[in-house]
Amino acid sequence: MDWLEPYEQNMWDDEDDEDDGGFPFRMKLIDEPHAKKRYTPLTQFFLLLNSQVSNEHVVTYLKINNGRITEEELCEIILHFDERKAILVEDKPIDVLLSRPNKDSLDHIKSLLLNPVIQSLFCGNIQPLEASAAQSYRVLPDKIEPYEDAEFEKVLSYLKKNHKNSSFSLQIREWALSDSLKDSYAIRYFAHHTQAFCLLVNQSARIMYIEMRF
Template sequence: MNWLEPFNRDFFIDEEEDSSPFFRSKSIDGNGVPKQYSLLTQFFLLLSAQLSDSVTYYPIKNGLIKDKELREIILHFDERKEFIVNDKPIEIMLAKPNNDSLKHLMSNPLNPVIKSLFPQSKQLQQVQFSPSSPYRVIPEKINSYEDKEFDLVLAYLKENTESPSFGFQLSNWILNDSLKNSHALRYFSHHTQTLCLWIDESKRIISIEMQF
């Protein structure tokens, strides 16, 4: 496939762990705050719902959970915690997507990028770990796709990602030449500095990573 090339994973930088002993976690209570739906809801719910026992983590900017994050992301999960270091919230953990929220999403049209990123399967996939290698998507070989609505999701991910890259697991992507026509691949290949696919020996794409 002429749109992929082996890639040296230099830009993915591991964050140093905080060695502070003052660490704790606590559940996040909605306190009667009503849920709201947006493309952020679609992205984070379907990201988590594609794999059984999936857990999603993302950093808290400036030690404060924004009202938008609470209503549109956090409250759509049945298990939600914040991790606190030195009395400052630093990270959110989300698990068990709420069934009512999922039913609401699936009864309404999904954003094209999100729909192609997380294709629905009747059976949840198990989290699997297998040897894989990174391949860079060559943007010059891919037709660009524009999506002004999803631009807001990408802007949120950029703003709330501490490292220069962002990645997550995929469950229903198999490497074939038609994949280059998917809305997700066409969008990310032209809206990130580098797009990397991790592919195992069976041609299963197990994760996607991007440099902002």
């Protein structure tokens, strides 16, 4: 497979991890009854990211910039979850914890055509991970046909903004490593829109995680 090369850098290093300096924090429920939900690719991405694992205790974390939850984050992501809590330091949110995707929101997005990149990422259920040695590989952009998706730019811009000089990793559905995989919309898109796009592959040639480095 000439479109991959071993990638030795630790996929889980996060240069953007912030230290709260030991400040005490508290948690607060987010309740905005007068705000209205909006459905966008951000909604699709974060709902499916959380709901692909059949476990009601799965939590998705949003990093909050500048101590303020934006209208975009509230209406297009947060309000689509039934459990939503903010972590506050000095009364300013630094993270939001989201769980239990709202059923009506899920039903709505599934009744419509999903964005092609999002569908290629989340179409299917994640299988249980087995303990196994794994190798990280970087996708070589010059071996991949580019795919442009103006609609998905909204999602990528948000991830880059909230993970500056860092990366975003997610557990992937059961992708089997094969040459045909390089034709997926997700790989064709991320290979050309990130500084590095990596796959973590186990000994059974199953892709366990993907990572986007910005």
